[in-house]
Amino acid sequence: MIDQLIGAIREKGNPTVVGLDPTLNMIPSGLREQAFETYGETARGVAELFLTFNRAIIDAVADIVPAVKPQIAMYERYGLDGIDAYVKTVAYAKEKGLVVIGDIKRGDIASTAEAYAAHIGGTVIGGDSVDLWKEDFITVNPYLGTDGIAPFVKAAAEKKRGIFVLVKTSNRSSAELQDLLVEGRPVYRIVADLVNSWGKDLIGANGYSAVGAVVGATHPAQGIELRAQLPHTFFLVPGYGAQGGKGADLKGFFDKDGIGCIVNSSRGIIAAWEKDVEFANVPKLGTDFALASRKAALAMKSDLEAAV
Amino acid sequence: MIDQLIGAIREKGNPTVVGLDPTLNMIPSGLREQAFETYGETARGVAELFLTFNRAIIDAVADIVPAVKPQIAMYERYGLDGIDAYVKTVAYAKEKGLVVIGDIKRGDIASTAEAYAAHIGGTVIGGDSVDLWKEDFITVNPYLGTDGIAPFVKAAAEKKRGIFVLVKTSNRSSAELQDLLVEGRPVYRIVADLVNSWGKDLIGANGYSAVGAVVGATHPAQGIELRAQLPHTFFLVPGYGAQGGKGADLKGFFDKDGIGCIVNSSRGIIAAWEKDVEFANVPKLGTDFALASRKAALAMKSDLEAAV
Numbered sequence: 227m228i229d230q231l232i233g234a235i236r237e238k239g240n241p242t243v244v245g246l247d248p249t250l251n252m253i254p255s256g257l258r259e260q261a262f263e264t265y266g267e268t269a270r271g272v273a274e275l276f277l278t279f280n281r282a283i284i285d286a287v288a289d290i291v292p293a294v295k296p297q298i299a300m301y302e303r304y305g306l307d308g309i310d311a312y313v314k315t316v317a318y319a320k321e322k323g324l325v326v327i328g329d330i331k332r333g334d335i336a337s338t339a340e341a342y343a344a345h346i347g348g349t350v351i352g353g354d355s356v357d358l359w360k361e362d363f364i365t366v367n368p369y370l371g372t373d374g375i376a377p378f379v380k381a382a383a384e385k386k387r388g389i390f391v392l393v394k395t396s397n398r399s400s401a402e403l404q405d406l407l408v409e410g411r412p413v414y415r416i417v418a419d420l421v422n423s424w425g426k427d428l429i430g431a432n433g434y435s436a437v438g439a440v441v442g443a444t445h446p447a448q449g450i451e452l453r454a455q456l457p458h459t460f461f462l463v464p465g466y467g468a469q470g471g472k473g474a475d476l477k478g479f480f481d482k483d484g485i486g487c488i489v490n491s492s493r494g495i496i497a498a499w500e501k502d503v504e505f506a507n508v509p510k511l512g513t514d515f516a517l518a519s520r521k522a523a524l525a526m527k528s529d530l531e532a533a534v
Numbered sequence: 535m536i537d538q539l540i541g542a543i544r545e546k547g548n549p550t551v552v553g554l555d556p557t558l559n560m561i562p563s564g565l566r567e568q569a570f571e572t573y574g575e576t577a578r579g580v581a582e583l584f585l586t587f588n589r590a591i592i593d594a595v596a597d598i599v600p601a602v603k604p605q606i607a608m609y610e611r612y613g614l615d616g617i618d619a620y621v622k623t624v625a626y627a628k629e630k631g632l633v634v635i636g637d638i639k640r641g642d643i644a645s646t647a648e649a650y651a652a653h654i655g656g657t658v659i660g661g662d663s664v665d666l667w668k669e670d671f672i673t674v675n676p677y678l679g680t681d682g683i684a685p686f687v688k689a690a691a692e693k694k695r696g697i698f699v700l701v702k703t704s705n706r707s708s709a710e711l712q713d714l715l716v717e718g719r720p721v722y723r724i725v726a727d728l729v730n731s732w733g734k735d736l737i738g739a740n741g742y743s744a745v746g747a748v749v750g751a752t753h754p755a756q757g758i759e760l761r762a763q764l765p766h767t768f769f770l771v772p773g774y775g776a777q778g779g780k781g782a783d784l785k786g787f788f789d790k791d792g793i794g795c796i797v798n799s800s801r802g803i804i805a806a807w808e809k810d811v812e813f814a815n816v817p818k819l820g821t822d823f824a825l826a827s828r829k830a831a832l833a834m835k836s837d838l839e840a841a842v
Contacts, residue, residue, distance in 0.1 A: 247646070267660035299642055299649035303657050305666030306618055313614060333675060334607055334639050335705040338555070341607035349611050352575035358613030367641060369677045369700060371707030392677060397643040399679030406724065408714045413721065416714065 227362050227388045228438070228460055229430040231325045232485055234292030240527040241485070241534070243327060243462070244287055244519070245492025246315060247297040248276045252497035255509040273307035276300075280315045282513035283496055284322050286520040290527065293325040295462075295490055316360045327462065327488075328361030331392065333374050340377040346389070347381025363388040365440060365462070368417050372424070379424050379437060388428075388436035391421045393452065396442025396465025414448065418455050425459060432485070434460040441479065443489060444470055450478030453486065461487035466526070467494030473529035484534035491526055498522035535670050535696045536746070536768055537738040539633045540793055542600030548835040549793070549842070551635060551770070552595055552827070553800025554623060555605040556584045560805035563817040581615035584608075588623045590821035591804055592630050594828040598835065601633040603770075603798055624668045635770065635796075636669030639700065641682050648685040654697070655689025671696040673748060673770070676725050680732070687732050687745060696736075696744035699729045701760065704750025704773025722756065726763050733767060740793070742768040749787065751797060752778055758786030761794065769795035774834070775802030781837035792842035799834055806830035 235241045250258065253275060261275035284294065296319075301312035319326050332342040345364045348355040366378050366389050378389045394404055394414040404414040418439065425437025435458050441449055443465035452461070461479055466472070466489045479487040499505040499518035508515045543549045558566065561583060569583035592602065604627075609620035627634050640650040653672045656663040674686050674697050686697045702712055702722040712722040726747065733745025743766050749757055751773035760769070769787055774780070774797045787795040807813040807826035816823040 249645075262660075269657070269659060269664065269666060272659060297642075297646055297649075299640070299646045303649040303652040304659075305652075305657070306614060306621060309617055310614055331642055331675075332607070332639070334605075335703060338605055338607045341605075341611040344611040344613075349577070349613070351577060351580060351612075352570075356577070358577060367639075367675050367677055369675055369711055370703050370705055371710035371712075373705050373707040395643060395678050397678055397681050399681040402679035402728065403677055403721065403725065404679075406714075406716045406721065408716055413711065413714065417711065420710065 227325070227386050228434050228436045229432055231293060231362070231460070231488065232432045232434065234325055235485065235488060238290060238292050240291055241488050241530055242291050242523055242526050243293040243295045243488045243490045244283065244291055244495050244523060245295045245297060245329070245464075245490045246280050246283065246496065247300045247492040248279050248496065249300065252493065252500065253279050254499065254511070254515045256512065269304040269307040272304050273301070273311035276308070276311045277314055278513070281318055282516040283519045284319050284324065286516035287495070287523045288322040288324055290520065291324070291523055293327055293488060294319045295327040295329050297329040297492070313359065320360060325362050326360070327363040327365070327390065328359070329365050331365050331367050333367030333370055335370055336373045336377065339374045343377045343381040346378070346387035347385050361387070363390060363438070365390045365392065367392050368420060372420065375424055379428070382436045383428055388438060390438040390440050390462040391417070391424070393417050393421060393439040394441050394445055394448050396444045400442065415451070415455060418452055418459075421459055422456055429458050434458055434486070438462055440464065443476055446475040446478060449476065453478055453481065457481070463487050463489045467491040473533040476530065476533045480534050489530060491522075495519050495522045495526065535633070535694050536742050536744045537740055539601060539670070539696075539768070539796065540740045540742065542633055543793065543796060546598060546600050547839075548599055549796045549838055550599050550831060550834050551601040551603045551796045551798045552591065552599055552803050552831060553603045553605060553637070553772075553798045554588050554591065554804065555608045555800040556587050556804065557608065560801065560808065561587050562807065562819070562823050564820065577612045577615040580612050581609070581619035584616070584619045585622055586821070589626055590824040591827045592627050592632065594824035595803070595831045596630040596632055598828065599632070599831055601635055601796060602627045603635040603637050605637040605800070621667065628668060633670050634668070635671040635673070635698065636667070637673050639673050639675050641675030641678055643678055644681045644685065647682045651685045651689040654686070654695035655693050669695070671698060671746070673698045673700065675700050676728065680728065683732055687736070690744045691736055696746060698746040698748050698770040699725070699732070701725050701729060701747040702749050702753055702756050704752045708750065723759070723763060726760055726767075729767055730764055737766050742766055742794070746770055748772065751784060754783040754786060757784065761786055761789065765789070771795050771797045775799040781841040784838065784841045788842050797838060803827050803830045803834065
């Protein structure tokens with residue numbers, strides 16, 4: 227799957243992943259009203275609305291970006307109905323030929339991590355393996371160490387999927403734990419060594435492993451450092467755009483061939499209509515708002531091209 | 535809620551939480567066959583089976599234990615149907631007067647953590663706060679630092695619920711990150727300081743905060759050390775029983791008044807019928823298997839009484 231992801235990035239000439247992290251207030255009021263009229267102002271109504279919103283964005287960007295990254299928390303907030311919308315969003319994006327990175331940040335001890343690994347590894351029921359979640363990649367949390375990650379690595383190997391392990395996250399307080407110095411080395415570099423060891427047997431044709439790392443765009447110096455430390459580790463890079471990361475800051479996250487990472491933008495793409503004067507009347511315009519997302523994704527492509 | 539939990543522990547004289555972590559192979563074959571006949575050997579069938587299994591256990595132990603801890607991974611493995619069984623398990627346990635600790639180990643950056651906080655904080659829909667998940671406490675992961683935890687603390691404060699932050703987990707490879715030494719102090723003690731600061735404004739009538747810590751039973755020395763470091767932090771203690779922790783090892787997790795922690799047992803209680811000769815014929819006996827769970831919970835109570 228890592229080779230498929232790299233192939234899709236090359237084909238589209240765009241290392242952008244669109245974060246599908248909807249909130250009610252970023253959805254045009256016309257769409258909102260329509261969904262609430264049909265389904266009620268309920269969790270079900272929000273779920274249907276998110277799905278409509280996501281499908282419009284996916285349709286608008288599927289030919290110009292390689293991947294989407296739905297953030298499950300935004301759906302989990304709306305309970306079962308919300309998670310239903312998450313699952314359907316993943317399925318829809320895959321139908322449209324996109325690679326799907328499920329941003330689920332799961333992590334637990336051995337047998338429990340094995341259960342979570344169903345996200346990429348499927349679930350055995352009645353002797354058959356059923357793919358109930360369908361993500362191609364998921365994000366995972368390393369705080370519990372190797373026995374919490376091994377089941378995800380095993381599932382990735384068996385099903386040709388992948389994971390991105392949190393190494394250096396984009397938020398400000400990531401420093402509290404991740405930057406602590408252990409004999410002069412920050413914790414995130416020690417986690418990076420673990421990521422390297424977890425992924426060493428899953429390196430694909432492009433030289434990158436199915437075990438990747440999350441490295442925030444807000445930390446350009448650490449990006450350079452980690453790129454050198456982890457020549458076989460693909461990076462998922464959050465924090466571009468709304469969180470302050472810029473294309474020019476990201477040069478060091480790429481390798482000498484201009485691959486090596488995929489950069490996420492969520493709000494900057496999916497809520498682009500809010501800040502785009504061309505779309506000032508969008509609340510009345512059905513799903514036309516998604517054209518602003520396309521425009522933003524193309525602008526991001528240009529911005530990243532300058533960095534590569 | 536921390537005062538309610540402590541009250542329930544005192545009332546029942548039992549600091550045991552029953553881990554509701556079902557797997558197919560620990561459920562008596564008679565029950566399994568019945569569920570699959572009715573609902574099919576499908577995710578839905580497994581979900582209904584888990585719910586029947588959990589309800590039988592809850593009915594059998596509700597008067598002798600203060601709390602249950604469903605592990606969401608075991609349900610998430612079965613997709614939407616599985617999560618439906620999780621939600622219904624939480625609701626059923628609360629109906630029966632039990633405190634519910636949702637073992638969900640969530641954690642993300644600020645706005646995303648806020649979405650996950652719906653588990654204890656509810657979800658605003660149409661101007662009303664709706665409680666879609668209903669857990670009293672949840673477990674959370676500290677790897678992202680304060681801005682990833684603050685939304686959970688806020689929700690706990692507003693809704694009088696609580697969280698348990700992973701500090702020192704019960705699994706063997708917890709040492710890889712959690713025991714790294716930073717100027718001579720292990721990472722888990724630095725996380726413990728953070729837990730203390732996150733919880734300092736939420737200390738209840740019994741002297742314990744709504745922000746608790748997860749400390750594994752498999753680390754008795756660290757338990758003593760953390761008990762001294764965190765006088766206002768209640769501990770959720772996994773790793774008893776199947777993972778090797780014993781009552782005698784846990785003395786140091788309690789305070790001088792014999793409170794301060796709640797000890798989890800999952801397989802040791804819910805799958806007790808498998809190893810109990812009295813229940814050799816249980817596959818034919820409907821939900822009688824749960825009497826073995828009651829017996830095991832009472833045995834654990836005695837074992838812990840010796841420690842307190």
